[in-house]
Amino acid sequence: MKALLIRDLRLGLRAGGGFGLGLAFFLIVVVLVPFGVGPEAAVLTRIAPGILWVAALLAALLSLDRIFALDFEDGSLALLATSPLPLEAAAVVKALAHWITTGLPLTLAAPGLGFLLNLAPDAYFYLLASLALGTPALSIIGTFGAALTVGLRRGGLLLSLLVLPLYIPTLIFGAEAVRRGADGLATATPMVMLAGITAGAFALLPFASAAALRVNLR
Amino acid sequence: MKALLIRDLRLGLRAGGGFGLGLAFFLIVVVLVPFGVGPEAAVLTRIAPGILWVAALLAALLSLDRIFALDFEDGSLALLATSPLPLEAAAVVKALAHWITTGLPLTLAAPGLGFLLNLAPDAYFYLLASLALGTPALSIIGTFGAALTVGLRRGGLLLSLLVLPLYIPTLIFGAEAVRRGADGLATATPMVMLAGITAGAFALLPFASAAALRVNLR
Amino acid sequence: MTLRVQSLSVERGGQPVIAGLSFEVAPGAALILRGPNGIGKTTVLRTLAGLQPPVSGTIDYPEDTAAYASHADGVKPTLTVTENLTFWAQVYGRAVPGSVYAAFDLDALRGREAGTLSAGQKRRLGLARLGVIGRAVLFLDEPTVSLDRFSVQMFATFLRDTHLAAGGIAVIATHIDLGLDAPELDLTPFRALATDRGGSDEAFL
C-alpha cells in the first residue's frame, strides 16, 4: 500500500501530474463568480460560503478522472488487480492520494480566498474546519465514481454527473456550517454530520469501488 | 471537412460520446448552487444571471478535453495531420462539433433552468440571446486550450486553468447583458461585444490551435 | 505445483469464444497458445489470470502464484525505468534483483523516463516486470510484440534459464517463433460454435 501511495504522489508531482492544479482551479472559480453576479460586496458576502464550497467541490471533481483512468489505459490497473494488493486497499490509497493532492491544499488555501468574496470575519474558522472535515468525503465518494466510469474513455463528464448528486449532502452541511458560523449560530449539527459522512464513506465505499473496478476489468 | 464533422458528431452520439452530458452538468450545477447559497428567492433572482452563465461556462469547460485527446491517444490526430485536410480546418470543425454537442443544447435549455433560480421574467430573452452569441466563443477558445494541452495525459485540470482566464471577457459581457436585461437597461453594448469576441475568435484562434497541434505532434 | 485446466469455456462480449479447452502444464514447462487472430487467445489468458470468470470448466493453480502480462504493459511514462520496476517489486513485497537490468538490456536506460523509450525498449521494460515480481505462473499475451530479433532471443533465454529453470510455469500466446522447445496448443479446434451454449447472451437464445 505504501508503495502505491508513494508512487501516486510522485506521479502527482511529476510534470503533468496536476498537483496544485486543483488549487488553481479553485481560485479561478472563486474569481469567476463575481464576474458573473457582479461586484456588490453585500451580495458577495451573502453567497460567499455557498460559492466557496461549490468551488471546492468542483475543483475536487475535475481531478477525479485522473484517479483510475491513467492506470486503466496503460494496463497498470489490470496488473494491480492480479497483484497481491487487494483492490479495496488500492481504492483507499487512491482516495488518500487524491485528497493529499487536492483536498488538503484546497482546505489550507480557502481562508485566503475567502476575502475575495468578502466572507464574514467570523466565518473563516468554520470554512477551514468544514472543509477539513468534508473534503476527505469528496475524495472517497469521487473515487467510487471514478471506479464506476473507469472503463469509459474520457468519461470525465459522465463521472461528474454520477458524482455530483452524491456530493449534495456534503455540500449542504458544509456550506450550512459556514453560513451559520458567519451568522454566529450553532454549527455543531452540520459539523457532526460532515464528520459522519466522511467516516461512513471511508468505512463502506472502498468495497463498492473495488467491486466496480473488478467489473470494469472483466 | 464535412466527413470530420459528421464523424465527430456521430462519435458524440455513440456510447460514452458525451452528447447531452454538458447539458446535464449545466443542470446539476444550477441545482447545486441553491443548496450552497440557500433558498431565499430574492438572493437567487439577484445572482441568477451570473450563476447561469458561470454554469454554462463550466459545462463547456468540462467537455473540452474530449476535443482532441481521444484522437491524439489513438493516433488519429497524427494521421489527420498527414492527411490532405489542413489542421486549421480540423480545428474549426472540432470547435463546431463541440458547440453543436454542448453549446447549442445548453443555450436552448437555459431558459428552462432559469425558473429554478427564479430569473427575472424580462431576462429570459437576453439569456437565450447572450448564450447564443457567446457559447460559440467558448467552444473556439476552448479548442485552442485543448490544442495546447493535447500532449499531456489527462490534462483536464491544466486545460481549465489555461482556458478560464480566456473566458473572462465572454463571461462578463454575457452575464452583464442578462443582468441589464433583467433590470430593463440597454443591452446593446455587451451584446455587440459578445458578437465581436465570437467573430474575432473564429477568425484568429484556429491558426493558433493548428500551430499548437503541430508542436504537440512533433 | 501444476497448472490444470479442464474443459474450459470462455466468452467475450456475450458470445462463447472457446469451448472445451483442457490442458496441463507441469512445473518448469511452458505452453504456447497458437491460433489465428480473433480465435480467443487473449480471452483465454484473461480468464486464466482471473480477470474474467470462465463460462464453465475449472482452472486450478495455487493461490497468489500467477501474474499476467497483456498487450498494455502498465509502464508509467513519467516514472524512470528504475522507478517503474521498483514500484512493482514493492507491490509484490520484493526487491529488484540487480540482474534484471542486464537480462532485459535496460542498463543504459535505468534513469530514463519511460515515456521517452522507443516501442521495443518500453516493451522490454514491461517484460522486465516479470523478472521482478517473482511469480511462478506467467500468462503472457504476445510478449514479444515490437521486439527485435535479438531482444526476442533475450526474452526466450530469460524464460528458459531463469523462470522455467526455477520450476516456473508459462502460458504464452504468440504468433512468432520464440525458439523455446515448448509444446504448442492450437486453439482453432476449440473455437466455440455459434450454437454452443454459454455466454451471458445464452439466456436470451
Place this chain on the structure above:
Amino acid sequence: MTLRVQSLSVERGGQPVIAGLSFEVAPGAALILRGPNGIGKTTVLRTLAGLQPPVSGTIDYPEDTAAYASHADGVKPTLTVTENLTFWAQVYGRAVPGSVYAAFDLDALRGREAGTLSAGQKRRLGLARLGVIGRAVLFLDEPTVSLDRFSVQMFATFLRDTHLAAGGIAVIATHIDLGLDAPELDLTPFRALATDRGGSDEAFL
C-alpha cells in the same frame, strides 16, 4: 515520382539519433528499414512523413502523396469497421473500394464496433486504411504487429500486388520477415554518435 532522401539527420528528445542517412526508392519499389530497438526507425519515419522537422538533410517526394501508419492506428472503438474506413476515405476524398474488405479479411467484421475487435483484427482494420486512402508513398512503422502468419502474408500480398504493382512506394520498419523481395536498409551504421552535432540541445553543449 521517386522518394529521395539525402544525408538526413534526425533527433529525438533533443538528441541526434540518426545521421547522414541517404537513400532512394523508385516507383513500384519498397524499402525495408532494419535495426535494433531504439536505433531510430520510428523517428526516421515520422520525419519522412513530415510530423517532425529533420535536423539536416533533404527529403523529396511529390506533395500530398504520402501517408503514415504508426504504432497507434487511429481506429475509433465506437465506430464500426465500415464507418472507420469510410471516414478515412472521405477525408482523402475517395470512396471505399469494395475489394479492401476481402483484401484484409474484414468481410465478417464489417458491422462490428472496432472496440470489440481482437488485437490482430484491429490491426488489420488499421492497415486496411492504407488500401482506402490511395496514397502512393507509404511510411509504415511495424505494420504487422500482433498479426498472425496468415494475415502477415495477406498484407504482404496487398503491398506487392496492389500497392507496388500500381507504381506505389513503401518504406517499412519491421523486425519480422514480410516475404517481400525488397532491399533492406540497416540503420545501425547511421546511428548518430553522442558527439554528433544537431539536436535542439546542441546549443547548450
Place this chain on the structure above:
Amino acid sequence: MSIWEYANPKKFMATTAPVLPWLFALAALAMGVGLVWGFFLTPDDFRQGSTVKIIYLHVPSALMAINAWFMMLVASLIWLVRRHHVSALAARAAAPVGMVMTLIALFTGAVWGQPMWGTWWAWDPRLTSFLILLLFYLGYIALWEAIEDPDTAADLTSVLCIVGSVFAVLSRYAVNFWNQGLHQGASLSLDKEENVADVFYIPLLVCIAAFVLLFIALVIQRTHTEIRLRRIRALEGRAQHAGRVEA
C-alpha cells in the same frame, strides 16, 4: 557582429555574468535610497496620512508586474521567429518574478485599501484586472511546468503568451465596463498638473528605478539558472546516448 550572437547561451552567460553583481548592487542601492527617502524623509499626506507611503512599494511593483508580462510577450515572439533558446528561457525566467510583482502590488494595495476604503478587497477594475493578470501568470507557469520537452514547452507557452496578451487587454476593458472603480487613475504622467507633489514624486521615481533594476537582475539570474538546467539535461541526454551507442 549582430546582437543575435548574444542569443547563444554560452555567449549570453559569458557577457552577462560580470554585469550581474553590479546590477544587484545598484538595485539594492536605489532601493535603499528610494525607500528610506520615501518612508522617512517625506511628509505625511494631508488626506491619507502616513499610509500614502506604501505607494513606494505599490506603484513600482504594479508597473513592473505589467512590464514583466510585456517583456515575456516580446521574448516569446523572438523565440517563435528566430528560435533563440535564450529568449525562450528568459521568458520562462521572467514569469515567476512578474507573478511576485503582481502579488506585491495586490498585497500592498490590499494593505492600502484597508485604511482607505475600509476593506481589504474591492472589485475595483484596476485591482480586478491585476487579479486576472495573476491568473495569466499562473496558467503560463503551469504550462511550462507541465510539459516535458523544453522546446515543445517553449513553443506552446509562447503561443499562450501571445493569445493571452490579447485576452488580458480585452479583459481590462470588460472589467472597466463591468464595474466603475474607486481606484485612482494613473498618477504618473509627464505633464505636471496631474502629478502627485514632487516630494512624493521624486523618491517614487527612485523606487521605480530600483524595481526596474531589481527585475532585470533577477531575470538575468534566473535565465542563467534555466540555461544551466538545460545544459545539465543536455549532458545527461548525451551521456545516456553514449550509453546506448555502446550497448
